[in-house]
Amino acid sequence: MSKEHEKREQVMSKMFSIVIPVHNREKYIKDTLRSVVGQDYRPLQLILVDNNSADNSMQRAKQYLSSYESADFKVTYAQEQKEGACAARNKGVTLSDAPYMMFLDDDDMLSTYTSISQIVERFEESEADIVGFKAQLYYSYKKKKIRHYSFTNDIKEQVLHCMLSTQCYAIKREFYERTGGWDERIKRWQDWNLGIRIMLLNPKIEWIKEKPLVNIRVHAKSITGNGYLHSAEQLHQTIMLTVDAVKNSGAENRPEVISAIYARIPILAAHYLREGGIKVSRQALKLYKSKVQLSLMQRVVVKLLYLYTAIGGRGAGRVLNKLKIELNETDEK
Numbered sequence: 001m002s003k004e005h006e007k008r009e010q011v012m013s014k015m016f017s018i019v020i021p022v023h024n025r026e027k028y029i030k031d032t033l034r035s036v037v038g039q040d041y042r043p044l045q046l047i048l049v050d051n052n053s054a055d056n057s058m059q060r061a062k063q064y065l066s067s068y069e070s071a072d073f074k075v076t077y078a079q080e081q082k083e084g085a086c087a088a089r090n091k092g093v094t095l096s097d098a099p100y101m102m103f104l105d106d107d108d109m110l111s112t113y114t115s116i117s118q119i120v121e122r123f124e125e126s127e128a129d130i131v132g133f134k135a136q137l138y139y140s141y142k143k144k145k146i147r148h149y150s151f152t153n154d155i156k157e158q159v160l161h162c163m164l165s166t167q168c169y170a171i172k173r174e175f176y177e178r179t180g181g182w183d184e185r186i187k188r189w190q191d192w193n194l195g196i197r198i199m200l201l202n203p204k205i206e207w208i209k210e211k212p213l214v215n216i217r218v219h220a221k222s223i224t225g226n227g228y229l230h231s232a233e234q235l236h237q238t239i240m241l242t243v244d245a246v247k248n249s250g251a252e253n254r255p256e257v258i259s260a261i262y263a264r265i266p267i268l269a270a271h272y273l274r275e276g277g278i279k280v281s282r283q284a285l286k287l288y289k290s291k292v293q294l295s296l297m298q299r300v301v302v303k304l305l306y307l308y309t310a311i312g313g314r315g316a317g318r319v320l321n322k323l324k325i326e327l328n329e330t331d332e333k
Contacts, residue, residue: 015098016116017045020106021088026057028107030064035109041116042072047095049078049088086182086190102170107217115213119170122206129175129203135168138215151207155199159260160317164195167214188234193242200249228268229275255327262291263320266302270309293326
């Protein structure tokens with residue numbers, strides 16, 4: 001037996017869990033499951049948590065998976081009555097038997113049959129807390145687009161780009177426990193919030209920078225690419241809960257991180273305006289101005305960036321972060 005084969009056999013002895021919350025996805029769930037079953041890595045644990053589905057999603061999943069369950073491919077089914085993917089994911093984690101795990105949504109797909117083996121090998125080689133990787137937006141078989149990525153440990157990049165989005169990293173179970181898990185109060189930008197809380201713990205992150213390992217399906221009923229105005233209240237709640245998490249952390253750069261988080265508000269306001277929500281947009285700008293101290297020059301720049309984003313411009317968030325906008329005294333504490 002070659003040394004390379006011995007090394008691979010040793011790596012492939014550790015269980016890896018994939019947690020998938022399921023809610024009304026009978027149309028797409030089989031594609032998701034097929035991408036998991038087709039992985040060359042074993043032992044593998046697939047955890048499906050039904051979150052009040054009103055269709056046949058779970059029945060289809062069980063029917064498809066029945067012929068694949070084995071000693072090294074364990075399938076665990078559960079139900080979570082509390083509404084929301086965060087509650088379902090937290091339930092799934094409690095059922096995990098693995099030192100490493102990742103989360104998929106019920107309409108997404110692993111993009112290559114070696115996705116998990118690449119991830120586990122990187123964990124074993126680096127002793128990282130997190131292994132991150134690229135994903136591509138999947139509109140159809142012929143139309144795909146790789147998401148923007150920043151391969152860094154800078155928490156402000158998580159604030160800007162949500163590099164640790166739900167499907168784009170795997171995590172050591174023992175490190176995950178330190179985060180407190182998914183915040184079940186949050187309905188939008190759940191992964192953005194958890195990613196920021198992860199970064200506050202200064203994890204060791206290894207990045208797989210080559211081809212994307214996940215396809216994030218984009219369709220009419222997906223959250224990805226589905227607008228902002230309809231969930232403005234939920235988005236603002238997420239921002240305020242995330243600010244609270246930063247305030248309660250021991251991070252030395254708390255004011256800088258909070259300022260970057262608040263900078264998402266005028267960007268959202270621009271999107272609300274673009275979607276026709278003039279009143280909601282104005283309210284968001286008012287909220288932002290109540291949280292920060294803006295000089296005259298900064299007010300002008302923020303206004304210009306707001307209008308630039310409203311007409312479809314990109315990159316305003318990065319410019320806002322460079323303005324070094326200070327917080328009001330109540331938010332500095």
